[in-house]
Amino acid sequence: MTRAETKERNRRALLDAAFQVVSRDGYRAKLDEIAERADLTTGAVYSLFGSKNGLVLALVADHLRPYYEEIEQAVPAGLDLLEAVDAFARYYRRSCDGPDALSRLSLQFTLLDMALHDPELRSRLAMSIRSQEEHLVALFTGRPHSGGVVTTRQARRLTIALRALFVGLGQGVPLGLAPGADEQYFADAARALASGTSLIDHDADAS
Numbered sequence: 001m002t003r004a005e006t007k008e009r010n011r012r013a014l015l016d017a018a019f020q021v022v023s024r025d026g027y028r029a030k031l032d033e034i035a036e037r038a039d040l041t042t043g044a045v046y047s048l049f050g051s052k053n054g055l056v057l058a059l060v061a062d063h064l065r066p067y068y069e070e071i072e073q074a075v076p077a078g079l080d081l082l083e084a085v086d087a088f089a090r091y092y093r094r095s096c097d098g099p100d101a102l103s104r105l106s107l108q109f110t111l112l113d114m115a116l117h118d119p120e121l122r123s124r125l126a127m128s129i130r131s132q133e134e135h136l137v138a139l140f141t142g143r144p145h146s147g148g149v150v151t152t153r154q155a156r157r158l159t160i161a162l163r164a165l166f167v168g169l170g171q172g173v174p175l176g177l178a179p180g181a182d183e184q185y186f187a188d189a190a191r192a193l194a195s196g197t198s199l200i201d202h203d204a205d206a207s
Helices: 003-028 031-037 042-049 052-074 081-095 101-117 119-140 152-175 183-195 202-206
Strands: none
Touching: 003 031, 003 042, 003 052, 003 101, 031 042, 031 052, 042 052, 052 081, 052 101, 052 119, 081 119, 081 152, 081 183, 101 119, 101 152, 119 152, 152 183
C-alpha cells in the first residue's frame, strides 16, 4: 500500500472504532480504547485528527456527508420550493426506518451529551453542523416560490426551522413517540413551515 492508502485505511479504522466507543461511552470515551479497536496507537489519532475533539468532529462529518449527498439526489433541480421541501421531508421520514436509525439516534444523543460537558467541542460541533447545513441552504436557494425566488437568507431561515422540526420528529419515530407520523405527515408539516412565516425576515423588512 502507498503512504496515502495506509493513511486513509488508518483514518477509516479510527472513525469506525470511534463510532462504536463514542456511541457507547459518550464524553467518557477513551482514546486508548478507540486506538486499540482500530489496531493503532493513540499517536495515530493525534497525527490524523489532532485531538479527541478533532476525531469526534471528523466522525460527525463522516456520518453527515453521505446524508447530504443522498438529499441532493432525492430533491432534484426543477422543483419549486414547496415541491422540494415535500421531497426532502419524505426522504427524511424514510431514513427514520433505515436499519441504522437507532445507531444514528444513539450517536446523536451521545454527541449532545459530549457537547454539554465540553464547551470547546460544543462550539466546534455547532460550527461543523452549520457548515454541513449550507448544503440544504444551497438546495433551497433560487427555487420559485410565491411569485419570486427564494433568497439565500430565506433558505437559511427555512433550513433552521426544518432542522428543528425534523430532529424532533426524527427522534420520536424510532422511539415510538410519534404515532401516525408517516411520510405524508412529515411532508404536510414541512410544507406548512415553508408556506408560513418561516421565510419572512422581519429584520430585513424593518431595514
